[in-house]
Amino acid sequence: MAQQANQPLPNGHLLEEYTIDRQLSLGGFSIVYLATDTAGRQVAIKEYLPNSLALRTSGDVFPVISAENLGAFRYGMKCFFEEGRALARLSHPNVIRVLNFFRANETVYMVMEYEHGRTLQEFIQKHQGHISERFIRGVFTRMLNGLREVHSNKLLHLDLKPSNIYLRGDNTPVLIDFGAARQTLISDQPILKPMYTPGFASPEHYKALVARDRAKIVAAFPPPLSTASRSSVSRALAGRRSPSNPRSRSEMSRGSRLSLRRDSTTVSHLSRCQRIS
Numbered sequence: 254m255a256q257q258a259n260q261p262l263p264n265g266h267l268l269e270e271y272t273i274d275r276q277l278s279l280g281g282f283s284i285v286y287l288a289t290d291t292a293g294r295q296v297a298i299k300e301y302l303p304n305s306l307a308l309r310t311s312g313d314v315f316p317v318i319s320a321e322n323l324g325a326f327r328y329g330m331k332c333f334f335e336e337g338r339a340l341a342r343l344s345h346p347n348v349i350r351v352l353n354f355f356r357a358n359e360t361v362y363m364v365m366e367y368e369h370g371r372t373l374q375e376f377i378q379k380h381q382g383h384i385s386e387r388f389i390r391g392v393f394t395r396m397l398n399g400l401r402e403v404h405s406n407k408l409l410h411l412d413l414k415p416s417n418i419y420l421r422g423d424n425t426p427v428l429i430d431f432g433a434a435r436q437t438l439i440s441d442q443p444i445l446k447p448m449y450t451p452g453f454a455s456p457e458h459y460k461a462l463v464a465r466d467r468a469k470i471v472a473a474f475p476p477p478l479s480t481a482s483r484s485s486v487s488r489a490l491a492g493r494r495s496p497s498n499p500r501s502r503s504e505m506s507r508g509s510r511l512s513l514r515r516d517s518t519t520v521s522h523l524s525r526c527q528r529i530s
Contacts, residue, residue, distance in 0.1 A: 299363045301333040337363040347399030374415035396426045414453040
């Protein structure tokens with residue numbers, strides 16, 4: 254299914270004990286809402302709804318999922334649900350707090366604390382890159398402490414970047430948007446490709462892409478000819494007769510010396526063409 258824009262749930266929609274106030278963000282993997290619980294506390298709710306696998310049109314509540322995408326959708330939903338379960342066990346001041354997670358509307362939802370502030374990316378843009386060393390040390394020391402807690406619970410964020418580091422009013426950082434996280438203990442082969450941001454991803458993220466491109470190059474430009482193949486090509490190009498029907502020994506010897514000179518030039522030329530191509 255091609256990329257498409259999913260429609261968010263309408264404002265005022267009841268979702269378990271939460272009432273949706275408005276949409277906060279819309280990405281290729283999920284939709285995030287601002288909502289209010291029965292106690293009047295504001296929360297952020299993330300809805301699993303990948304654009305490439307499901308489609309929800311305006312006025313609908315349930316997404317439409319084709320039969321060919323159903324397996325991938327369910328696998329991603331399982332990962333999302335297990336991610337919420339794992340993150341709910343974390344309690345660290347520099348990691349977003351997951352309060353609840355549940356199934357509804359044929360998908361899954363993750364309820365998180367709603368933090369007031371701005372992203373590190375917005376802060377950098379506002380200050381046009383003029384940021385003090387003291388600020389950087391304070392933010393990244395706390396952020397790395399939070400990341401260590403994530404890793405100690407056998408989780409990976411996989412999408413660290415300024416827009417996923419939230420700054421509270423006092424500039425203390427909070428790691429947010431674990432939409433790309435996957436438990437490191439999962440043994441099944443992933444159906445959904447890992448999500449990352451070019452320019453911020455680690456080298457390991459690019460291994461699959463490099464392997465794929467290498468396979469394409471090998472298919473387009475096969476390795477140099479083997480010795481046997483070179484001999485066959487040279488014999489054909491030099492116009493030599495098959496050994497099963499040889500000429501006289503002296504003629505063969507004289508012809509071989511001449512053809513070898515032509516053969517080496519031809520094979521060298523072929524090799525250069527393959528490298529240039």
